[in-house]
Amino acid sequence: MAREIVRSFTLDALEWDPYVTPVDLAEATPEQLNALKVTPSNTKVSAYVRVLAHEPETLTERTPLFNDIMYAKGGLSRGERELGALAASLVNHCIYCAAVHANRFIALEKQPEIIEEIYARGIKADLPEKYQAIFDFGIELTAHPDRVGVYQFYHLREIGLTDLEILDLIHAVAIFGWANRLMHTLGEPVREA
């Protein structure tokens, strides 16, 4: 089946084709299989995760770190974490990451118009106050980590975020500084043409 490379932001379900050869499950070491969490009942592993399995020691730490940052109870809402992830993915142009996390935001917050505005106007999106502050912080921390200071802090306080919510937002944006640098640089988003 013909596949086309996706070059603009979308909400479509995408596939991801790696630029490097992923680990072949039939030839994987016990350490790689452990990092991949491959079991007889779970043998479907994405190409992305099989690429990362070249470094099983890192993958073993990264998977639970990512899950804790995005799913830990309390603090910033799940949807607002997704907005931080989306802001980072927009700046770093990770089309695959953006599609996944824009869809999660819509599923959690039930506000597709927020994503429509972000996809239409990019980093200049005009959003309701609280979303705006969270989105802007994600853009700023991603694009200019050397400039984040009192101004950004004041904005987050002004919309009423607690210290824990701010910490959760920092982590959500930062883990996409990580994820985007893998997914956008080691492969490309594709869909069936």
Next chain:
Amino acid sequence: MTIDVVDHILGLTGSPDLAALRGQRADIRRLTESSYEAALHPGEPRNFSYAERAALAGRMARLWKSHELAAHYDGVLHKQDGDAASLRISDPENPLDGATDRLKAIIRHVDLVTLTPRQAEKSDIGLLYAAGLDDRDIVTLAGLIAFVNYQILVMAGLRMLRDN
């Protein structure tokens, strides 16, 4: 218990409130630390020595003007008896005269993906293969760049909380 690297670099022993806040996300703090170990001091460093990893990390920290973090990696590099080439690449201001083609390709990629990841393309991976890196080397390098940039962002955010 050993001292957490991020707490140590930011001097959070002197900021008990912020240290306690990080404690509310203890799993994230712990996994950030174990990811640091995996990226900088893995059990099997293979084609990227500990000194080279620390030097590249220091370079990334400098690219984002994360001076406290750069100083930390300088310390790591000195403890590992980093060779002259590693010491030079830890500062982007230094010329790359005499660097091998492999090292030049690695540094080009580090600078590109640290500062402008949005501009990275398939051909950039092609340049790494052309310089002799294999699949695993490329994933190792991408993982190191990705982790250190995560660390830079976490530290920038925590510094904002510490100073305000």
